[in-house]
Amino acid sequence: MQRWQNILKKSIIHGADLPLHLGGADEGIDLTSRVYPMRINPYYLGLIREKNDPLWKQAVPTSEELHDTVCMEDPLNEENLSPVPNLVHKYPDRVLFLVTSQCAMYCRFCTRKRKVGTSRMVINQESIDAGIDYIRRNTQIRDVLISGGDPLLLTDDRLAGILTAVREIPTVEIIRIGSRVPCTLPMRVTKKLAALLKKFHPLYINTHFNHPAEITPEAAQACRRLADAGIPLSCQTVLLKGINDDAETMKELMRKLLTIRVRPYYLFQGDMTRGTNHFRTSIQTGKEILKSLIGHVSGMAIPTYAVDAPGGGGKIPLTPDFILEEGDQLVFTNYLGKTCFYDNAG
Ligand SMILES: *Cc1c(COP(=O)(O)O)cnc(C)c1O
Ligand code: SF4
Numbered sequence: 001m002q003r004w005q006n007i008l009k010k011s012i013i014h015g016a017d018l019p020l021h022l023g024g025a026d027e028g029i030d031l032t033s034r035v036y037p038m039r040i041n042p043y044y045l046g047l048i049r050e051k052n053d054p055l056w057k058q059a060v061p062t063s064e065e066l067h068d069t070v071c072m073e074d075p076l077n078e079e080n081l082s083p084v085p086n087l088v089h090k091y092p093d094r095v096l097f098l099v100t101s102q103c104a105m106y107c108r109f110c111t112r113k114r115k116v117g118t119s120r121m122v123i124n125q126e127s128i129d130a131g132i133d134y135i136r137r138n139t140q141i142r143d144v145l146i147s148g149g150d151p152l153l154l155t156d157d158r159l160a161g162i163l164t165a166v167r168e169i170p171t172v173e174i175i176r177i178g179s180r181v182p183c184t185l186p187m188r189v190t191k192k193l194a195a196l197l198k199k200f201h202p203l204y205i206n207t208h209f210n211h212p213a214e215i216t217p218e219a220a221q222a223c224r225r226l227a228d229a230g231i232p233l234s235c236q237t238v239l240l241k242g243i244n245d246d247a248e249t250m251k252e253l254m255r256k257l258l259t260i261r262v263r264p265y266y267l268f269q270g271d272m273t274r275g276t277n278h279f280r281t282s283i284q285t286g287k288e289i290l291k292s293l294i295g296h297v298s299g300m301a302i303p304t305y306a307v308d309a310p311g312g313g314g315k316i317p318l319t320p321d322f323i324l325e326e327g328d329q330l331v332f333t334n335y336l337g338k339t340c341f342y343d344n345a346g
Helices: 003-009 027-035 042-047 054-059 063-067 125-137 156-167 191-200 217-228 247-259 283-293
Strands: 087-091 094-098 143-147 174-178 203-207 233-238 262-268 304-309 314-317 323-326 329-333 339-343
Touching (some): 027 063, 042 054, 087 125, 156 174, 191 217, 247 283, 262 283
Parallel strands (some): 262 304
Antiparallel strands (some): 329 339
């Protein structure tokens, strides 16, 4: 067994095992984790400093998850947009291919919490073969986004099998892997894994960090290994109430991502996923945070703020508005609030 597998095996999955300094066990944790599983591996547990801190909130179940009467099981309508189970075909030229139900930690705000880490997400060789077959038959698919769960929790051999099969399809141009492992279990990114991934270029990795405290020397090393293997790294952050919904935290996170060679890609408005309503902020909050970034930090540090439309409409950018008037002359305000003008041509 590899070191990362050993670490993962020691994860906390019962409330009773939650250390006292993090609040210890309570009934809410146990009731909730029976519906929405808990898994906090020793690495991520070690980053949590106290009860209710931003990392605790991402990892520890609370009874609020069971009392959400606003949100939906499957807000993005993924199940109906799956021509074969666990392959979501929403946009013409790209698919989301779910290859495992396991994650290194079960995030409380997960969009797929209806099934991730549970027996409701059935993935086996047969479903994976069906997905690959679908991609092969639908030649308009250029971009395959491999996700889950977390694909990097598969063994090197299983992962290599899937990547080889996808890479063999001549109409597939790029492969993307969505993984939170660089953040939640960075020791999974072994030298061997980086060497393996390198064989499947053009390959991109979208990772997922939500708070500056997640950017540790271990995470930096994992990202360095991947970047040194020529893999462009980006980040899909989720805007989360009480975790990162203030300008200073977000600014620090985005800046720090660049220092570990990760380019911010999306900042997602929280999906309307059942069990996550307590994490949602208003769109106004998100726009104000974006406004505090634009012009004030490197443009490289600015993600696209977007909402994934309920019902499966796809991602819609929510750019803060700088335009005051749009006629023969464009009147706009700059990042410092100064009014500027531009003569509209033709
Ligand atoms: C997010 C998503 C994609 C990828 O969208 P990009 O904007 O290209 O990153 C593809 N398919 C599904 C179903 C998605 O949810
Ligand atoms: S790592 Fe991703 S898929 Fe897994 S629980 Fe977290 S948000 Fe969900």
